[in-house]
Amino acid sequence: MSATLTEPDAAPRTPSARPPGIPGTTSAGRRRKRQPITPWLLLAPSIVLLGVMVVYPSVVMVINSFTNLEIKNKMLGTPADFVGFDNYIEVFTKSDFPAVLARSLGLMVVLTALIIVGGMLIALLMTKLAKGWRLLVSIGLLLAWAMPPLSATVVWGWIFDTQYGLVNWFLNTLTGTNDFNSHSWLIDPWSFMLVLTIIIVWQGIPFAAFTFYAGLGQVPDEVLEASQLDGANARQRFRLIVMPYLRNVVTAVLVLETIWNLRIFTQVYALQQQGGIASETNVLGTYLFRQGLGEFGVTAAIGVFMVILLMGISYFNVRNTLKEEEL
Amino acid sequence: MSTQITPAVQRAEEPARTDLGVVGTRALRGARRPGGKRLSRAGYAAIAIVVFVCSVFPVYWMVNMSFTPPNKIISRDPSLLPLEFTWKNYVTAWTREAAPGQTDFPHALASSLGVAIAVVIVCALFAFLASIAIARFAFRGRVVFIVSVLVVQMVPGEAMMFTIYNMVDDWRLMNTLVGLFIVHLASVVPFTIWTLRGFVKGVPADLEEAAQIDGCTKSQAFWRVTFPLLAPGLVSTGIFAFIQSWNEFLMALLFLKGYNLTLPPWLNSFQSATEATNWGAVMAGSTLIALPVVIFFLFVQGRMTGGLVSGAVKG
Numbered sequence: 325m326s327a328t329l330t331e332p333d334a335a336p337r338t339p340s341a342r343p344p345g346i347p348g349t350t351s352a353g354r355r356r357k358r359q360p361i362t363p364w365l366l367l368a369p370s371i372v373l374l375g376v377m378v379v380y381p382s383v384v385m386v387i388n389s390f391t392n393l394e395i396k397n398k399m400l401g402t403p404a405d406f407v408g409f410d411n412y413i414e415v416f417t418k419s420d421f422p423a424v425l426a427r428s429l430g431l432m433v434v435l436t437a438l439i440i441v442g443g444m445l446i447a448l449l450m451t452k453l454a455k456g457w458r459l460l461v462s463i464g465l466l467l468a469w470a471m472p473p474l475s476a477t478v479v480w481g482w483i484f485d486t487q488y489g490l491v492n493w494f495l496n497t498l499t500g501t502n503d504f505n506s507h508s509w510l511i512d513p514w515s516f517m518l519v520l521t522i523i524i525v526w527q528g529i530p531f532a533a534f535t536f537y538a539g540l541g542q543v544p545d546e547v548l549e550a551s552q553l554d555g556a557n558a559r560q561r562f563r564l565i566v567m568p569y570l571r572n573v574v575t576a577v578l579v580l581e582t583i584w585n586l587r588i589f590t591q592v593y594a595l596q597q598q599g600g601i602a603s604e605t606n607v608l609g610t611y612l613f614r615q616g617l618g619e620f621g622v623t624a625a626i627g628v629f630m631v632i633l634l635m636g637i638s639y640f641n642v643r644n645t646l647k648e649e650e651l
Numbered sequence: 652m653s654t655q656i657t658p659a660v661q662r663a664e665e666p667a668r669t670d671l672g673v674v675g676t677r678a679l680r681g682a683r684r685p686g687g688k689r690l691s692r693a694g695y696a697a698i699a700i701v702v703f704v705c706s707v708f709p710v711y712w713m714v715n716m717s718f719t720p721p722n723k724i725i726s727r728d729p730s731l732l733p734l735e736f737t738w739k740n741y742v743t744a745w746t747r748e749a750a751p752g753q754t755d756f757p758h759a760l761a762s763s764l765g766v767a768i769a770v771v772i773v774c775a776l777f778a779f780l781a782s783i784a785i786a787r788f789a790f791r792g793r794v795v796f797i798v799s800v801l802v803v804q805m806v807p808g809e810a811m812m813f814t815i816y817n818m819v820d821d822w823r824l825m826n827t828l829v830g831l832f833i834v835h836l837a838s839v840v841p842f843t844i845w846t847l848r849g850f851v852k853g854v855p856a857d858l859e860e861a862a863q864i865d866g867c868t869k870s871q872a873f874w875r876v877t878f879p880l881l882a883p884g885l886v887s888t889g890i891f892a893f894i895q896s897w898n899e900f901l902m903a904l905l906f907l908k909g910y911n912l913t914l915p916p917w918l919n920s921f922q923s924a925t926e927a928t929n930w931g932a933v934m935a936g937s938t939l940i941a942l943p944v945v946i947f948f949l950f951v952q953g954r955m956t957g958g959l960v961s962g963a964v965k966g
Contacts, residue, residue, distance in 0.1 A: 378803050452695045472941050526709070530706070
């Protein structure tokens with residue numbers, strides 16, 4: 325369909341040369357000779373932008389990761405030396421990077437699991453609700469989702485504040501004591517992670533819930549009714565009927581959440597500002613940021629590793645997307 | 652219109668949109684079993700209320716605190732309503748510098764708005780052209796470009812932050828809004844191309860052909876027939892780009908200082924100033940920053956779920 329539009333009066337179209345429904349790559353040969361330039365002109369701005377801002381720095385980063393480039397090379401204008409894999413070896417053996425990586429991965433697993441399960445439960449809940457209640461839930465989710473991550477973190481940080489936090493007040497009230505006066509949640513790395521998890525899951529669930537809910541709408545009534553008549557119980561119906569319909573959606577959300585949760589920066593950084601001990605709570609993004617400007621070779625090595633890691637996960641997403649699309 | 656960008660989600664004849672209130676999932680509602688151990692209507696409603704309260708409470712608390720006088724905020728017994736309502740926090744947030752030598756709210760607002768609006772306009776233009784190319788033309792390299800766009804989105808900007816920092820520094824664009832604009836632009840363009848491509852594909856080429864049969868030239872047919880149908884797509888992807896740029900924190904934190912801060916680093920400085928933090932003002936600032944996002948979100952959230960699932964990874 326798409327190909328015909330460029331030159332509607334161009335080639336005599338033979339049905340055999342152009343199977344219906346498939347964009348006309350078959351007739352592309354002829355068109356390429358006639359008008360090879362227009363699409364590239366249209367693409368040029370984007371190609372230049374992405375080439376300069378993504379491809380070029382990626383290449384530079386890979387090169388830098390094999391050198392001992394430092395800020396003083398930049399200042400003095402001297403070239404850096406090639407050091408082979410030294411940066412990588414240093415990062416993995418002589419720094420706290422392995423701990424940061426483990427923390428990041430662990431956090432990613434927990435966050436993703438909570439968001440997927442929570443999102444699914446809320447999506448299922450929404451299918452059971454009458455219209456008004458569903459609207460109420462949607463509005464709530466939407467507000468949580470729409471909050472800028474930084475604002476959200478600032479507010480949650482205040483709710484968990486050491487002196488005047490709502491949580492401490494609530495726990496005091498609940499236990500009838502003053503035990504939680506001045507209980508600081510962010511100093512201890514574990515409770516820091518708890519607060520962080522609450523913030524990210526709270527903001528992450530709405531996307532999963534809305535997407536799953538939209539997916540649930542695709543399950544045909546008839547199939548569900550038929551299975552019900554055949555005596556399938558609710559759990560069987562979910563596992564055997566609903567899940568196959570939802571598989572694509574769930575996979576997509578799973579991959580996206582995995583990537584996002586491995587890339588978190590704002591929430592961790594802002595929470596560290598509010599009282600966390602950075603060295604014990606860093607994730608990949610904040611660790612790299614706090615490395616600071618200086619040893620560019622080392623930071624580049626970490627960056628290359630991060631890119632490879634995320635590309636590995638993204639591979640499934642790209643593949644899925646391409647499978648879904650007729651290109 | 653929303654069906655085109657959401658191939659994974661919306662395929663049935665009656666798309667289950669996630670737009671507020673529009674949704675009707677007859678499917679599962681009809682499939683209830685009489686009896687059994689399912690919850691009653693009231694039970695579900697109760698859970699719904701719990702979910703609503705959990706979702707909304709932090710937002711409510713932010714707004715509540717922003718209207719509460721400072722001496723009441725710093726209290727061991729927080730009040731659940733802003734009983735002594737005050738605008739003072741907003742005045743403080745608006746007028747005070749984030750930290751000594753750093754910008755105040757109006758300048759940060761201008762910076763944020765300037766960068767975000769520029770990103771929206773340029774991004775819409777770039778992505779519009781590119782999406783036309785890949786949705787309407789058959790040419791060698793088309794699939795390669797599409798795959799590249801998808802892959803480029805996966806390259807994490809935070810991994811490259813110092814490489815990009817060096818590059819922008821070499822261009823003498825460090826601590827300038829132009830530098831930040833370029834970085835933001837590059838980060839939103841791939842997603843926008845992908846999303847807009849869905850919209851372009853969704854407008855049947857037959858419509859343009861019909862217009863041409865009726866006597867339009869090719870470009871007339873495009874501008875009169877296809878373009879108006881693409882407008883909603885341009886608006887929602889534009890809003891998405893705006894929100895991305897508005898919320899972006901890492902690069903703004905790395906690139907900007909002093910009087911050039913955009914709103915996120917402004918808020919960051921404002922709340923971690925060395926003197927005792929004025930929490931009422933911080934909450935007022937947070938509210939002001941969140942407000943436009945929340946409003947825009949209402950317009951685009953239905954498309955965002957679909958668009959994100961169908962290929963983007965920027966969050």
